[in-house]
Amino acid sequence: MLAIIKKEFLTYFKSMTGYIFMASLLFFVGLFFVMSNLLSLSPDYNTVLSNITFVFLLVVPILTMRLMAEETRQKTDQLLLTSPVSLTEIVMGKYLGAVSVLFLTLAITWIYPIILSTMGSVTWSEVIGGYIGFFLFGSALIAVGLFISSITDNQVIAAVATFTTLLLLWFIDSIIGNLPTDRIAGMIFAGVLAAAVAFIFYMATRNLFVSGGILLVGILAIAAGYIFKPAIYNGLIGKVLSWFSLLSRYEDFSLGIFSISPIIYYISFSGVFVFLTVRMLEKKRWS
Template identity: 35%
Template sequence: MIAVLKHELKTYFHSLATYVFGALLLAFVGIGSVLYNIQAAVSNFEFVLSFGSLIFVIIVPILTMRVLAEERKQKTDQLLYSLPITASQVILGKYIALLLIYLIPLSLICFYPLIFSRFGEVYLLTAYGSILAFFVMGSALISIGVFISSLTENQGFAAGIGIAIILFNYYSVRISEYVSSTAIGSVIAMLLLILVLGTIIRYLTKNNYLAYGVSGLLGAGILIVYLVDSTKLEGLLPAIMRKLSLFERFNAFVNGVFDMTAIVYYLTVIVFFLFLSVQSLEKRRYN
């Protein structure tokens, strides 16, 4: 794992994408600080991070698109398979390297509240609390990017899908206000989601019975709930969209609350997508 980590770090420093990632993050947070902290003279640094989080839509896919797609394209994944290391070690090594790359611009950002505190009163505790949350949320998005990169050998495709998914996640709360909140609407949406889940299971396991079984059970469950008590499903879809949004949960930190459930949620997302990435890497040996 250490070997993979060291090698990845070295590769990142040779790669333009890393510098673009760092530069865009710093630029966006910098513009935010100018607008909020300097021009508007607001003493909360959290607002800056809330503003800056939009840039994740672009920079996370830029950073993560090559992480596994490139290995597959250059056939270097064969080397990784033949070395005495496990798929989990490969994914963890690569993921930690990505986090270290992400920490570099973030550690520069850590100085901003200190600088501003010299010129007025800044709530350092909430500022650093939200920087920590900003780091964890970014890490969750990076883990999603890693998983998307593991699905394809085309970097552009990985980046495109990554941008689409993160953008949808960013706007999902706003979109949720327009989607149907009736029970039947929720049922249809849930069935579609179950279908997507079934497709992913089938792609990862190549096991038709498992995919059909899981989708069938979940689908039947939804239908039974609908038939027994359809009021329970009212407003379910918008609620799910709000719950799944990584960005929405960050707002708690912006409002000055250190929300442990949000942190736990982010960590769950990280573990889930890293697990999927390991499975995706393992699966390629079975096709």
């Protein structure tokens, strides 16, 4: 796995991608540092980090677009998949390779809080907490990009699809605010979910009987929920969609609060997408 991390990391700096990623991120950190710390005479560094989270929207697709897509297109995946390394090691290696570029970039930006500390009082615990949140937030977005890159063998498609997905994740909170919250809508949504699960199961196994069973059990469960505890359908759509709300979990960090639950959330979010990427590669071998 170490070999793959090393290769991915070095590949970023053999082409322009690594430099573009670092330059854009560093430029915006510097810009916001000057604007919100130096010019406004504020020692609060965490506002800088939370102000530039939007830069991830643009730079994460650049970082992740070629991760899997280019291997498939150049057929170099044949080398990786026929080597004595497991799929999980390959995917983890690629993921950590991309994440290490983010890590390196953030390490460079440490110069700003250090500059700040020479001129005023910096609460280091807040800064460290903010950096951990910022880093894990970026890592979670990279995991999404990694997964999308494994679906296609075209880098441009991977980049555009990643950008669109991240944009959707960005606006998910405002989308949630406009969704119906009544019980009927919640029930319909649950029904759609059950149907989707049954459909995915049918696509994977082609077993009509079991898929039908899953759908039936789902509908019965929804009906049972309505009879015994109808309150669960209140605002159900919003509740489910908010699982994907990465940005709302960042609020604590931007206020300088260090809490464990968003950290666990980001790490599990990344884990799920790394796992999905492994499944995607596995599926390609079986099709």
